[in-house]
Amino acid sequence: MSELSLERGLAAFREEIDAPVAAFFSSCIHCGLCATACPFYVETGDPKYTPILKLEPMRRVWASEFTLWGRLKGLVGLAPRVTDEMLAEWEELLYDSCSMCGRCSLVCPVGNDLQYMIRKSREAMVASGHAPEGLIGAASRAIRTGSPMGLQWKTLDVQIKHVESSAGLEVPVDKEGVEYLVLLSSMEIINFPEYLEAITKIFDHAGVTWTLSTDCYEATNAGVQIGSKDIAAELVQRVVDAAVKLRVKKVISPECGHAYTAIRWEGPNLIGKSYPFRVFHIIEVLDELRAAGRIKTEGKETDRLSMHDPCNLARKSGVIDQQRNLMNLVAENFVDLKEHGKYQWCCGAGGGVSSNERAEPLKIAAFKRKKAQIEEVSPDRMVTMCATCRTQLEEGLEEHSMDIPVVGLTEMIAEHLVEKKQPA
Amino acid sequence: MIDPMDFLLWTKGPMFDWAIAIFALGMMARLVEIFMLGRKPNYAEPRGSEWGPGFRTILTRSVADAGTFQRAPFNVVIGMIWHIGFFIALLLFIPHIELIYSVLGIRWPGLPNPAVDAVTAITILAMIGALIHRLRNPVMRHISTFEDYLVWTVTFLPLMTGYIAYHRLIDPYPLALGLHILAAEIFLIVLPFTKLTHIFTVFIARWYNGAIFGRKGVAS
Numbered sequence: 001m002s003e004l005s006l007e008r009g010l011a012a013f014r015e016e017i018d019a020p021v022a023a024f025f026s027s028c029i030h031c032g033l034c035a036t037a038c039p040f041y042v043e044t045g046d047p048k049y050t051p052i053l054k055l056e057p058m059r060r061v062w063a064s065e066f067t068l069w070g071r072l073k074g075l076v077g078l079a080p081r082v083t084d085e086m087l088a089e090w091e092e093l094l095y096d097s098c099s100m101c102g103r104c105s106l107v108c109p110v111g112n113d114l115q116y117m118i119r120k121s122r123e124a125m126v127a128s129g130h131a132p133e134g135l136i137g138a139a140s141r142a143i144r145t146g147s148p149m150g151l152q153w154k155t156l157d158v159q160i161k162h163v164e165s166s167a168g169l170e171v172p173v174d175k176e177g178v179e180y181l182v183l184l185s186s187m188e189i190i191n192f193p194e195y196l197e198a199i200t201k202i203f204d205h206a207g208v209t210w211t212l213s214t215d216c217y218e219a220t221n222a223g224v225q226i227g228s229k230d231i232a233a234e235l236v237q238r239v240v241d242a243a244v245k246l247r248v249k250k251v252i253s254p255e256c257g258h259a260y261t262a263i264r265w266e267g268p269n270l271i272g273k274s275y276p277f278r279v280f281h282i283i284e285v286l287d288e289l290r291a292a293g294r295i296k297t298e299g300k301e302t303d304r305l306s307m308h309d310p311c312n313l314a315r316k317s318g319v320i321d322q323q324r325n326l327m328n329l330v331a332e333n334f335v336d337l338k339e340h341g342k343y344q345w346c347c348g349a350g351g352g353v354s355s356n357e358r359a360e361p362l363k364i365a366a367f368k369r370k371k372a373q374i375e376e377v378s379p380d381r382m383v384t385m386c387a388t389c390r391t392q393l394e395e396g397l398e399e400h401s402m403d404i405p406v407v408g409l410t411e412m413i414a415e416h417l418v419e420k421k422q423p424a
Numbered sequence: 425m426i427d428p429m430d431f432l433l434w435t436k437g438p439m440f441d442w443a444i445a446i447f448a449l450g451m452m453a454r455l456v457e458i459f460m461l462g463r464k465p466n467y468a469e470p471r472g473s474e475w476g477p478g479f480r481t482i483l484t485r486s487v488a489d490a491g492t493f494q495r496a497p498f499n500v501v502i503g504m505i506w507h508i509g510f511f512i513a514l515l516l517f518i519p520h521i522e523l524i525y526s527v528l529g530i531r532w533p534g535l536p537n538p539a540v541d542a543v544t545a546i547t548i549l550a551m552i553g554a555l556i557h558r559l560r561n562p563v564m565r566h567i568s569t570f571e572d573y574l575v576w577t578v579t580f581l582p583l584m585t586g587y588i589a590y591h592r593l594i595d596p597y598p599l600a601l602g603l604h605i606l607a608a609e610i611f612l613i614v615l616p617f618t619k620l621t622h623i624f625t626v627f628i629a630r631w632y633n634g635a636i637f638g639r640k641g642v643a644s
Contacts, residue, residue, distance in 0.1 A: 018461050020629075022461050023629040026622065033496055036495040036496045050563050050567050066457060106637075109503070110626045111629040111634070268469075269464065318641025342643070
């Protein structure tokens with residue numbers, strides 16, 4: 001049984017090893033600098049969390065099967081093998097202690113993209129039966145119900161009604177031929193219903209046509225987080241089908257970093273072809289509207305605001321200036337954290353860590369890096385644009401008794417819209 | 425007892441040819457092994473290009489970002505010192521240039537011997553510092569394997585024996601020079617089968633890193 005699953009895992013490693021992976025492993029000099037870039041190492045001080053070490057199973061498969069010297073060593077039984085026990089031990093390293101934030105990939109002096117290889121390694125972990133329970137649950141709920149948290153449309157429908165009565169505006173559902181299909185994340189629907197109201201107001205203000213789809217409203221992809229291409233591809237296909245059915249040319253990923261990288265960068269490769277539409281993060285859309293003069297705001301926030309860049313949005317997707325342009329539109333006292341943009345530090349909850357209950361102590365430990373960053377600039381409030389980051393920031397700051405509220409950028413923009421003149 | 429002159433001639437003759445052959449074939453094999461794997465097509469709409477950012481990262485990764493420098497100043501500085509020192513000793517010492525000219529037919533100006541001598545001394549000290557750091561730093565000690573210490577040794581020996589030969593610290597001179605040449609040959613033989621491959625593959629790795637990030641619009 002376990003021999004069979006080990007073989008599947010090894011086959012997945014083999015399939016994932018490509019030229020970049022071979023170049024990366026050929027170049028690692030064991031300098032250990034990746035550890036200094038990792039919040040899980042920095043805040044625990046445990047060397048086993050050194051990022052390159054998390055890739056040891058994949059490295060062994062590469063060394064013993066993809067190099068001449070390794071194959072020679074294998075012939076005389078000298079090449080170390082990957083065992084089922086090893087993969088069991090590495091489950092914590094590849095999931096609990098890695099949010100795939102990619103900071104190590106930006107710091108490695110030989111240029112190894114470690115995050116790229118962690119993502120690949122997770123495919124083998126799933127294939128060999130070594131994925132965390134929490135993520136397995138999220139992935140199966142996503143396939144079954146469309147939501148990793150098991151949410152149903154009727155929950156969202158209740159919220160839509162609330163928004164409609166509170167904003168006095170229609171929330172369009174299943175409207176064909178509009179400009180944008182808007183996706184949400186379950187985390188957002190549960191924790192931050194103000195987001196839906198904010199985009200409803202902003203799009204009405206800017207004259208943007210948009211819609212939700214009853215077929216598919218979930219933007220996150222539990223298949224990408226756990227490392228299962230099959231599950232991930234099916235979840236992406238649901239978005240594609242919904243967009244095609246409604247004849248929409250642009251799809252908006254919500255205030256969620258992971259959802260954006262999943263649908264924007266991985267999605268087309270998961271289904272093996274380009275999309276018949278373009279994908280944007282809500283922040284990109286808002287900044288485009290700002291640049292086009294379609295968002296008119298009044299008044300500014302006067303308290304000291306700082307910002308947390310979601311890793312998936314900034315470092316892993318290049319959306320860095322857009323959120324600052326929007327901040328400057330509505331905040332007069334905005335100060336960046338010292339290391340921000342592509343060099344920002346992860347909140348500690350991404351990459352499936354927050355769906356993996358077992359990882360809770362590590363998630364809390366990793367947050368201390370963010371906490372230290374926030375303390376350096378001591379803002380009155382933090383602004384971010386990812387529901388997972390926001391939840392982690394709120395919980396972490398609360399845990400450390402720091403009275404710093406966290407707000408979503410989209411809702412902050414919505415609060416400053418110039419009121420439309422009511423028809424007489 | 426082998427005659428020191430015979431030993432020197434052996435290191436300059438058959439052993440040199442073997443070392444060059446193993447190095448060249450081994451390194452060629454590794455490069456073929458890497459490139460044969462290729463990459464899957466990427467269907468995601470790019471935000472930026474790959475080529476330019478790839479080459480940019482080849483250059484920019486040579487210097488640590490400010491945060492990394494603050495968190496690991498010794499690691500960054502010592503690594504930089506001995507790498508630069510190693511290349512100065514290897515490529516700007518006039519007898520080395522003459523050797524390269526005799527094999528490849530190209531030459532460039534060198535540095536005065538006393539300058540290379542001073543650089544070599546600094547490099548030797550920096551390498552010893554790097555070894556001590558590897559043994560004492562918790563992360564480095566934890567991730568280090570036999571290969572790391574082997575590679576340190578075969579990198580250190582050409583420098584040390586070169587310094588010994590230049591200062592005539594071993595008699596007779598043909599023995600000292602022979603040992604230096606042998607150390608360099610061991611370095612070449614070990615190179616394709618250890619992390620020393622990074623001397624060449626670092627350019628490929630950095631290019632891929634820059635290209636992967638560059639495609640997403642991030643200057644890595």
